[in-house]
Each structure stands twice: as C-alpha cells, then as structure tokens.
Amino acid sequence: MRPQRALTLGSGDEGGGLHTTEAKWFMIESQRHSYHLVDPSPWPISGSLGALATTVGGVMYMHPFQGGATLLSLGLIFILYTMFVWWRDVLRESTLEGHHTKVVQLGPRYGSIPFIVSEVMFLFAFFRASSHSSLAPTVEIGGIWPPKGIGVLDPREIPFLNTPILLSSGAAVTWAHHAILAGKEKRAVYALVATVSLALVFTGFQGMEYYQAPSAISDSIYGSTFSLATGFHGFHVIIGTLFSIICGIRQYLGHLTKEHHVGFEAAAWYWHFVDVVRLFLFVSIYWWGGI
Amino acid sequence: MADIELKTAPADFRFPTTNQSRHCFTRYIEFHRCVAAKGEESRECEKFAKYYRSLCPGEWVDRWNEQRENGVFPGPL
Numbered sequence: 185m186r187p188q189r190a191l192t193l194g195s196g197d198e199g200g201g202l203h204t205t206e207a208k209w210f211m212i213e214s215q216r217h218s219y220h221l222v223d224p225s226p227w228p229i230s231g232s233l234g235a236l237a238t239t240v241g242g243v244m245y246m247h248p249f250q251g252g253a254t255l256l257s258l259g260l261i262f263i264l265y266t267m268f269v270w271w272r273d274v275l276r277e278s279t280l281e282g283h284h285t286k287v288v289q290l291g292p293r294y295g296s297i298p299f300i301v302s303e304v305m306f307l308f309a310f311f312r313a314s315s316h317s318s319l320a321p322t323v324e325i326g327g328i329w330p331p332k333g334i335g336v337l338d339p340r341e342i343p344f345l346n347t348p349i350l351l352s353s354g355a356a357v358t359w360a361h362h363a364i365l366a367g368k369e370k371r372a373v374y375a376l377v378a379t380v381s382l383a384l385v386f387t388g389f390q391g392m393e394y395y396q397a398p399s400a401i402s403d404s405i406y407g408s409t410f411s412l413a414t415g416f417h418g419f420h421v422i423i424g425t426l427f428s429i430i431c432g433i434r435q436y437l438g439h440l441t442k443e444h445h446v447g448f449e450a451a452a453w454y455w456h457f458v459d460v461v462r463l464f465l466f467v468s469i470y471w472w473g474g475i
Numbered sequence: 476m477a478d479i480e481l482k483t484a485p486a487d488f489r490f491p492t493t494n495q496s497r498h499c500f501t502r503y504i505e506f507h508r509c510v511a512a513k514g515e516e517s518r519e520c521e522k523f524a525k526y527y528r529s530l531c532p533g534e535w536v537d538r539w540n541e542q543r544e545n546g547v548f549p550g551p552l
Contacts, residue, residue, distance in 0.1 A: 323499075323500040326548070326549030326550035326551065327550060331549060332550070333549075
C-alpha cells in the first residue's frame with residue numbers, strides 16, 4: 185500500500201517534492217477557518233526601535249545634545265525601511281500566497297477608514313489653529329487679518345490652478361477604479377499614470393510657489409498657520425502620490441483583480457481625502473484668509 | 476467738597492465681553508483716525524481721547540505711540 189502523502193513542510197525529498205508554498209496550501213486546508221494567522225515577523229519590533237530612535241533623536245536635536253540629528257535621521261530611515269519591508273510582506277502574503285480571503289480583506293478595508301479619520305483629525309487641528317488666529321485677530325497684530333505688512337499670495341493665481349489639478353487627479357483615480365472593475369487592465373495603468381502625473385505637477389507648482397512666495401513661515405502668526413496647514417497637506421499629497429505610484433506598479437504587474445484590490449481602494453480613499461482637504465484649504469486659508 | 480464729575484467710557488454694544496482690550500484698541504484707532512481727518516486740535520476728537528485714556532493701560536498707549544512714531548504700528552489707522 186502506498187503511504188498517504190504526509191502533511192509536512194519538508195523541502196522536497198519525500199515523494200515528489202513539496203514546495204513550502206504548496207505545503208502551505210495544505211496547511212490552509214487543514215486550518216478550517218478563513219482567517220490569516222501571520223507568521224512571526226521582526227518588523228513590529230524594528231518599527232518600534234525606529235520610532236524610539238526618532239523620538240529620542242528628535243528631542244536630542246532640539247536640545248543641546250550631540251548626535252541628535254544623526255539619531256533622528258537614522259530613526260526616520262529605519263521607520264521608512266520597516267514600512268517598506270512590512271508592506272512588502274503583506275503583498276507577498278496576500279497576492280502571492282493567497283492568505284487574504286474575503287473576511288481578511290475586511291480588516292484593511294474598513295481599517296483604512298479610521299486611519300483616514302485620524303488624518304482628518306490631525307489636519308483639523310491646523311485648520312482650527314488658523315481660524316483661531318484669523319477670525320479674531322489680536323490687538324498685538326493690529327486687529328486685522330492678514331496682519332499689516334504680510335504679503336499674501338493672490339488666490340486667483342497658482343492656488344486657483346492647483347486646486348483643479350488635484351481635483352482632476354482625483355477624477356483620474358476614479359477612472360482607474362472603473363477600469364479595474366471592468367477588467368481593462370492596461371487602461372487602468374494609464375489612468376494611474378495620469379493620476380500620478382497630475383499629482384507630481386501639483387507638487388511641483390506648490391514647491392515653486394513656496395519658493396517665490398512673499399512671506400515665509402517665520403513671518404508672524406500668519407506665516408506659521410499658513411505654512412503648517414498647507415505644508416502638512418503637501419506632505420500628505422506626497423504620501424498619497426507614493427501610494428498611487430505603488431498601486432500603478434502593482435497594476436502593471438497584474439496584482440490587482442476586479443474582485444480583489446483592497447490596496448488600491450485604500451489608496452483611492454486616501455487620495456480623495458487629500459483632495460477634499462485641499463478644497464477646504466483653498467476656500468478658508470488661501471481665499472478667505474488672504475482678503 | 477466740590478462736585479467732581481466722575482465719568483468713564485460708555486458701554487459699547489460692539490464689545491459686550493468682560494475683556495475690553497478690543498474696546499480700548501478700537502477707541503485708540505478711532506481717535507487717531509479722527510485726528511487724521513479733522514486735524515490735531517479739533518474738539519470732536521477730544522471725546523475719543525478721553526475714552527481711550529480711561530480704557531487702555533498706560534503701557535499699551537506708550538508702546539503704541541512709540542510704534543506710530545517709528546512707523547510700525549500694526550493697526551489700520
């Protein structure tokens with residue numbers, strides 16, 4: 185009698201050779217549930233160490249200690265590296281190993297919503313700071329807004345161009361989504377290329393505008409609130425652009441299917457959030473704040 | 476005792492709050508706008524002068540006068 189094929193993770197000398205991945209399929213079959221129990225990973229601890237280095241380095245940098253800047257940069261690089269390898273592992277587990285069943289997908293999908301809400305809260309703080317200073321300007325700056333002598337950007341120039349650029353980028357990402365849902369893979373790649381190009385043009389124009397702006401971050405409370413609100417928004421634009429580039433690459437490599445593209449959906453939601461924030465920024469800080 | 480009239484700036488409905496800094500600042504600005512419109516010694520402006528002198532702390536008035544002399548007063552005069 186031929187022996188049954190053993191359910192082992194042996195690397196292949198018993199009866200025909202089981203690759204680890206194939207053996208894992210057997211493991212899933214014996215799992216009897218559709219959840220994903222992840223393998224042990226070093227990335228959480230490495231991320232924590234990176235965060236520790238960043239915070240300690242940051243404090244050292246802001247106080248008169250030697251080596252603060254180095255530790256801060258090392259910590260930040262380490263955090264970025266952890267993000268890269270962790271998410272690479274997620275992609276490997278989901279797309280290549282197939283662990284992301286329908287229930288597993290619900291986690292990242294509905295989890296990205298509280299994340300985006302937390303980002304909204306973060307930016308809301310800077311909007312509130314701006315309103316606090318601009319709605320009832322203090323006697324010390326003359327009771328007027330913008331304060332006397334502060335050169336403001338004309339909202340009808342570059343800001344008025346950049347806002348529709350970002351809006352079109354949001355439309356392009358919706359186009360990409362529809363293409364993915366319709367199974368039109370090449371068209372989805374083009375749409376994502378359009379999304380990213382518009383985003384890069386936006387960032388380029390913003391950078392140029394910052395460079396030749398008449399006032400700077402240290403020019404009174406106006407400069408502080410303007411720069412922090414628009415600056416952090418710009419940072420989120422860059423993150424969203426990076427996320428979209430990765431989606432574009434994945435789409436090109438064929439990772440995304442019409443039923444399963446959670447990463448893309450998270451990127452699209454994030455991109456729309458960035459877009460909406462830009463609209464609020466334009467109306468309240470560029471337009472109203474400059475009058 | 477001679478009758479001494481004790482008066483202060485009237486309550487201004489534009490500034491209903493306890494914190495009257497903005498009231499003081501507005502009266503100061505109004506005085507200087509009046510002087511700019513009507514001339515240095517005009518009597519209509521005397522009223523605004525009394526108001527801001529009763530409302531504003533002396534240090535603030537000194538600082539603002541200095542700023543005006545140096546051309547760096549931030550308010551809309």
